Amino acid sequence: MLALLTRVHRIHPRSTLARQAFRAFSNASPVSTPPFRFTMPFSKPQPESNSKVLVLGAGNFGSCLAEHLGDSSHQVFLWSRDAEVVEHFNLHHKNAKYLPDHEFSKNITAVGPDLPNGGFINDMDVLLFAIPTQFLRYRIYIARLRYLNANRETLTILNRSLPKKNFPLLIFVNKGIEIGTDALTLEIIVDTCGAEVARAATFISGPSFAKEIVRRRPTSVSVASFTEAEANKTCDLFHQPHFRCYTGSDPIGIELAGALKNVYAIAAGMSDGLGFENNTRAMIITRGLAEMTCIGTAYGAHPLTFLGLAGVGDLFLTCSSSSSRNYTVGYRLGQGEGLQNIIATLGSVAEGVSTAKGVKRIIEKLAVKAPIANQVYEVLYNDKATKAAMRELMDLPPSKELDLPPKAGGPAKQLIEKLGLSKAE
Numbered sequence: 215m216l217a218l219l220t221r222v223h224r225i226h227p228r229s230t231l232a233r234q235a236f237r238a239f240s241n242a243s244p245v246s247t248p249p250f251r252f253t254m255p256f257s258k259p260q261p262e263s264n265s266k267v268l269v270l271g272a273g274n275f276g277s278c279l280a281e282h283l284g285d286s287s288h289q290v291f292l293w294s295r296d297a298e299v300v301e302h303f304n305l306h307h308k309n310a311k312y313l314p315d316h317e318f319s320k321n322i323t324a325v326g327p328d329l330p331n332g333g334f335i336n337d338m339d340v341l342l343f344a345i346p347t348q349f350l351r352y353r354i355y356i357a358r359l360r361y362l363n364a365n366r367e368t369l370t371i372l373n374r375s376l377p378k379k380n381f382p383l384l385i386f387v388n389k390g391i392e393i394g395t396d397a398l399t400l401e402i403i404v405d406t407c408g409a410e411v412a413r414a415a416t417f418i419s420g421p422s423f424a425k426e427i428v429r430r431r432p433t434s435v436s437v438a439s440f441t442e443a444e445a446n447k448t449c450d451l452f453h454q455p456h457f458r459c460y461t462g463s464d465p466i467g468i469e470l471a472g473a474l475k476n477v478y479a480i481a482a483g484m485s486d487g488l489g490f491e492n493n494t495r496a497m498i499i500t501r502g503l504a505e506m507t508c509i510g511t512a513y514g515a516h517p518l519t520f521l522g523l524a525g526v527g528d529l530f531l532t533c534s535s536s537s538s539r540n541y542t543v544g545y546r547l548g549q550g551e552g553l554q555n556i557i558a559t560l561g562s563v564a565e566g567v568s569t570a571k572g573v574k575r576i577i578e579k580l581a582v583k584a585p586i587a588n589q590v591y592e593v594l595y596n597d598k599a600t601k602a603a604m605r606e607l608m609d610l611p612p613s614k615e616l617d618l619p620p621k622a623g624g625p626a627k628q629l630i631e632k633l634g635l636s637k638a639e
């Protein structure tokens with residue numbers, strides 16, 4: 215739409231007029247969400263163009279987003295914990311492990327393996343976190359896979375150098391729930407960096423496979439924050455003729471949607487792996503959406519958020535494509551492979567595997583009916599056979615198709631209090 219507008223009216227796509235027009239379209243959001251709580255920015259003013267961006271995490275999505283921003287003439291730094299990745303990237307403009315066929319923009323410089331120092335962080339306009347919520351590592355001494363809280367670890371270190379006023383614009387793209395605490399990233403930010411930083415944080419979620427973004431395939435995502443100005447800044451930063459953002463003010467809903475869809479993608483993969491066909495996948499997607507909406511509503515998120523790009527958009531994408539790692543985990547389980555082997559050979563993170571644990575606890579705490587998520591948990595953690603899980607889903611007694619719980623809002627209310635936002639309601 216913007217490309218058309220700029221072409222017809224001969225406006226430069228990165229001009230202020232183009233940005234304003236783009237924002238007007240973006241604000242015509244596909245769903246109505248609750249109002250923003252703040253309009254004024256917390257982070258430092260952003261330059262018109264040429265922002266300095268530090269992308270933390272050089273996996274598939276971090277590298278892809280670094281390329282996306284480098285492509286639109288921002289000055290991008292890509293932090294990796296791996297010295298070899300840093301050296302190789304700066305010599306060849308390639309990331310040998312993730313997106314190996316792609317030649318990256320010369321506007322990107324890899325940094326690491328240590329986290330950049332305070333002076334460097336202060337100099338950045340934007341910090342973009344593309345680190346998984348937690349990371350699985352094979353611990354030789356205990357001979358098993360163990361989860362490490364990747365985002366919490368990085369934010370704790372980073373907070374020492376983060377200015378408390380006029381900090382860089384903060385953007386998070388991970389889709390998961392922290393194991394052990396069941397915390398969303400918003401809560402991890404409050405715990406590690408304080409409420410003011412969390413109120414300014416923005417979250418990007420939606421149907422967005424990294425490899426398609428680097429090929430500039432038309433893509434749209436949701437951008438949510440409690441602060442409208444911060445969401446708009448993120449929108450402006452990411453906007454490209456092939457990339458649109460829709461802003462919203464329900465970061466809790468956006469985060470939940472992104473985390474939950476991964477669990478249902480595992481279920482859809484299982485069904486396909488078992489040899490079931492289109493009817494069954496459509497059933498899992500639709501009933502999955504109903505479960506996601508019930509969990510989100512009982513949690514205190516806005517139900518309509520689940521009808522947006524971060525909800526049904528991403529659910530549909532990941533439940534219907536073998537490009538999804540979560541779908542692939544489910545598919546291979548359905549084909550009879552063991553979970554440990556799948557994870558050890560996947561080569562990339564599938565956040566739904568760890569998120570299924572947190573979701574199970576949240577469902578129990580909120581007393582929400584979510585049979586598909588429960589069966590995914592049983593297969594992943596109690597060795598239930600995928601066929602038996604599907605059988606049990608089909609044997610459930612008849613129930614109402616739409617049965618939204620009253621908006622209880624327990625966990626969201628607590629989180630909102632922790633953010634110091636309850637007075638703003």
Ligand SMILES: NC(=O)c1ccc[n+]([C@@H]2O[C@H](COP(=O)([O-])OP(=O)(O)OC[C@H]3O[C@@H](n4cnc5c(N)ncnc54)[C@H](O)[C@@H]3O)[C@@H](O)[C@H]2O)c1
Nearest residue numbers: 271272273274275276344346349364388389423424562563
């Ligand atoms: N790949 C996609 O298409 C896509 C799209 C949207 C969102 N996401 C989300 O983005 C997040 C990252 O996904 P990805 O695809 O890049 O995963 P990935 O497995 O490709 O890469 C993860 C990267 O994070 C690094 N990492 C792990 N723990 C770290 C830590 N403590 N500190 C620093 N770096 C650490 C790893 O070394 C690796 O480079 C996930 O939450 C995912 O759900 C991914």
Ligand SMILES: O=P(O)(O)OC[C@H](O)CO
Nearest residue numbers: 420421422423538539540
């Ligand atoms: O490969 P997946 O399953 O982690 O999905 C990637 C993104 O979340 C798609 O939007």
